Amino acid sequence: MGLMEILLIVIPSTLLWAAPLIFTGLGGNFSESSGVVNIGLEGLMVIGAFTAIVFNLTFVDVLGNWTPWVALLAAMVVGALLSIMHAVASITFRADQVVSGVAINLFAIGAALFLVKFIYGKGQTDIIQKGFSKVDIPFLSDIPVIGKLLFSNTYYTSFVAIAVAFLAWFVMFKTPFGLRLRAVGEHPMAADTMGINVTRMRYIGVLLSGALAGIGGGVYAQSISSDFGHATISGQGFMALAALIFGKWHPLGVMGAALFFGFAQSLSIIGSNLPFLENIPNVYLLIAPYVLTILALTGFIGRADAPKASGTPYIKGKR
Template identity: 65%
Template sequence: MLDILASIVPTVLFFSAPLIFTALGGVFSERSGVINIGLEGLMVIGAFVGIIFNLTFADVFGNFTPWISIIVATIVGALFSAIHAVASVSFRADQTVSGVAINMLALGVGVYLTKVWYGKGQTDMVAEPFNSTNIPILSDIPIIGPIFFEGIYITSYVAIIVAFIAWFVLYKTAFGLRLRAVGEHPMAADTNGINVYKMRYIAVLISGALGGLGGSVFALTIVSNFSHSTIVGQGFMSLAAVIFGKWHPLGAMGAALFFGFAQSLSVVSTGIPLLEDIPQIYLLIAPYVLTILALAGFIGRADAPRANGIPYVKGSR
């Protein structure tokens, strides 16, 4: 039993980390009232930037390269999401349409530049990806150590810490209260002197930053190169985690962990009693079916922020 846990927990954390980051981004954006279908594209941009930066500067930064790569990817992700912010907040474009365009644009730009710079549709493998490590001291704790702190990617713990920070920001600070108010009832928020447009811009930029971070972590831990098939659906799965987690940061984290679990099962289920009998197809579609069931109210009710998806027009009722 312990062996099984020691093999499965690190895998779950490994698959979940990118989903957690990106889903948290989705929570910020949607809590402010801006639907973000573009999470997938933001992850693509993050993965692209993370890999390219890593390939280019591996010699300069050595062991720090993956960390600097994800920071750069975070910044570029935020910048890229500004397109979504301008279109959906200022220009009142349909947020779903804008998100779809973000997805197309990100993949187009990523693969286009890859081909221009490398002459092929796929980059080389990076020299400095993230590697799994044993966390000193903690991994020596009996029972818990081998399960949670051996052969682990530090980024997984960063993701969980960020989830708690996101919860604190959204629920324990004035900024978070304002952001949620804007997503529930923008007119009331506006009446109270909150700048609705500004809050929504900030929220979308945060979602871009976290989406970029998630994409780069995915690329630098799981695939190690960039091509058109680096990010295939992880962004949409993160979006599912946002909803399955009921638009709550910790809920989204839990959902992302669960989806990571489902993904990891399709990898490590052989050898685990009971689970190895479940056909892989059920594990593959589980995240999506569960999200639909959650939305339909079969697994508790999932209600979106009231003003989600509605552009705010100052002075209109």
């Protein structure tokens, strides 16, 4: 098997697995930059996946080919709605943000499975008929070599994810809104003194994280799993959190980390087909994202520091 053939398998698969991580990781980025730790990303992805599948199954006859895209919008809205729970607890009621995130995770999987049984009378949904399917992107796939490697046999959602990463970078680092968001996460009291509404900015950060994680779950469900059950999302949200840290709380870093983790995940699945990986146990690829994250935090791969006020509620007038 030549290098070209290997790349033709690996690159589309990497893009496929990275897309949900990019969306969700960016969501986490908005929340943590505003100073709210969100380990509920996993639960938000679960609810996004659930919503997308149910919407897809219900409306596929009406919407036809547009179904998966509209379903993503639905997943986005429901993800944002669930994240209000986290926002209210951790911003307004000063709850421990990690505990509130744990509650979101427990709640999401419980509620989603409860509703699946309520709607369909069984533990798992049917397989959707119209998911995101592999396409050759018009024009771009005609470029010699690159077109075939990057833009053939791939998914639109992966490129939307990458575009959203650049958009998020622009919003966070080139607009007044982004500056305020980061200020609230680094030093809320200073931001408050300058007239920025800390509570409002943090609510926006958390809502964005819910919306993006909902999309991430929806993308995963409609391009990888194609149905919803108890194990549909198993650790994707936490891996997105890992990408957020490995990417050092910077949207483009998050995108890069998510692509790398997508690469590791896809290798662990397709590795047995590749000549040079046949003999390496795939456990190394499975744990790679997590081990690398720990190393990054420890400072072996460039120090990763969280936004300073991340994890602490802001109480007006308290020093």
